[in-house]
Amino acid sequence: MTARYPVLYFWLRLSSLLLSTLMLVLPGLAQHLSLFLALMLIAGLGIPHGATDHRIFSVLLYRKGGKPMMTRFYSGYLGLMLIYALLWWLSPVFSLLIFLLTSMYHFGQSNWNYVNLGSWPRALLYVLYGAFVLFVPILAHFETAQPIVASIIQRPLPQASPLLLNGGIGLVVILNFGMIGLLWVGGKLTLQQVWAEVLNLCILLVLFVSTPLLVGFALYFSGWHALSSIQDQIVFFQSQKPGYRLKDYVREAIPYTGLAIFGLMMMIWYSNSIQLDAVWGILFIFLSLVTLPHLLLIEMLYRIGQPAEVEWGATVPE
Numbered sequence: 001m002t003a004r005y006p007v008l009y010f011w012l013r014l015s016s017l018l019l020s021t022l023m024l025v026l027p028g029l030a031q032h033l034s035l036f037l038a039l040m041l042i043a044g045l046g047i048p049h050g051a052t053d054h055r056i057f058s059v060l061l062y063r064k065g066g067k068p069m070m071t072r073f074y075s076g077y078l079g080l081m082l083i084y085a086l087l088w089w090l091s092p093v094f095s096l097l098i099f100l101l102t103s104m105y106h107f108g109q110s111n112w113n114y115v116n117l118g119s120w121p122r123a124l125l126y127v128l129y130g131a132f133v134l135f136v137p138i139l140a141h142f143e144t145a146q147p148i149v150a151s152i153i154q155r156p157l158p159q160a161s162p163l164l165l166n167g168g169i170g171l172v173v174i175l176n177f178g179m180i181g182l183l184w185v186g187g188k189l190t191l192q193q194v195w196a197e198v199l200n201l202c203i204l205l206v207l208f209v210s211t212p213l214l215v216g217f218a219l220y221f222s223g224w225h226a227l228s229s230i231q232d233q234i235v236f237f238q239s240q241k242p243g244y245r246l247k248d249y250v251r252e253a254i255p256y257t258g259l260a261i262f263g264l265m266m267m268i269w270y271s272n273s274i275q276l277d278a279v280w281g282i283l284f285i286f287l288s289l290v291t292l293p294h295l296l297l298i299e300m301l302y303r304i305g306q307p308a309e310v311e312w313g314a315t316v317p318e
């Protein structure tokens with residue numbers, strides 16, 4: 001992935017290292033800034049990267065099904081969110097497990113989609129990478145994660161010993177480096193790709209350990225994940241409409257980003273939560289609802305690859 005977007009990855013690495021240094025040198029400032037920074041990143045980049053899903057779908061399948069297909073898309077997307085919301089209400093623990101597992105796969109996919117593997121090794125690679133970007137920050141800052149998770153599943157979490165937390169971090173780190181080694185031995189990665197991936201993991205490790213949970217995670221989610229996914233989406237749109245640019249993407253992402261942020265605010269308002277951990281809990285539940293249909297669509301995007309030939313935007317509903 002790094003080789004495809006060298007400029008983006010240069011800035012991601014640099015900003016992650018700068019933020020880590022800032023948080024270590026000025027921890028007081030870090031605490032004050034962290035909430036604001038995390039929220040801005042999630043609202044300004046994380047949410048928008050899923051706000052053009054309707055365009056992806058229309059490019060992939062509009063030609064096959066026309067308007068009825070788009071009606072199916074909107075009803076499927078909303079229906080899935082509704083069913084998942086119901087599941088959260090019935091069983092928060094099970095729903096959280098689904099959220100964690102599907103997120104791991106989705107995060108891994110956005111990093112490793114360039115590697116050519118069979119479906120099971122590929123799924124394992126994705127999930128392991130996702131375990132790294134989710135569990136390293138959560139386990140390294142368990143005291144912050146604990147009340148948020150407790151508010152999500154509506155029950156207290158057991159205490160975890162430092163040995164267990166550090167052991168968990170060590171395990172996902174070793175498994176991920178091991179996986180890179182295996183891919184290299186199996187001839188799936190060039191040496192240059194190996195070094196790029198190793199460097200990325202090292203920088204992410206520093207970021208996750210040295211910054212507060214929500215800051216490290218927000219920078220990963222909004223920068224490393226969302227921006228590279230936006231780049232992938234722009235390349236995909238360009239294959240249909242040469243000359244498609246970032247500004248076109250931004251223009252198309254604005255309406256649904258606004259709608260999503262409005263929906264999130266309504267959910268927070270409706271829940272009547274004033275405690276910060278509970279607000280974060282709602283934000284993550286909201287994220288899970290919009291993410292489930294999004295990650296199924298992105299899976300389709302990487303599977304189908306080449307979009308159907310459509311006349312761009314001709315009669316595709318906005």
Ligand SMILES: CC1=C(/C=C/C(C)=C/C=C/C(C)=C/C=O)C(C)(C)CCC1
Nearest residue numbers: 099100103106145148149217284287291
């Ligand atoms: C960080 C974090 C959590 C997990 C967040 C996840 C899983 C986010 C996934 C986002 C996705 C996949 C967005 C899609 O593009 C918990 C456990 C809820 C609470 C503690 C902090």
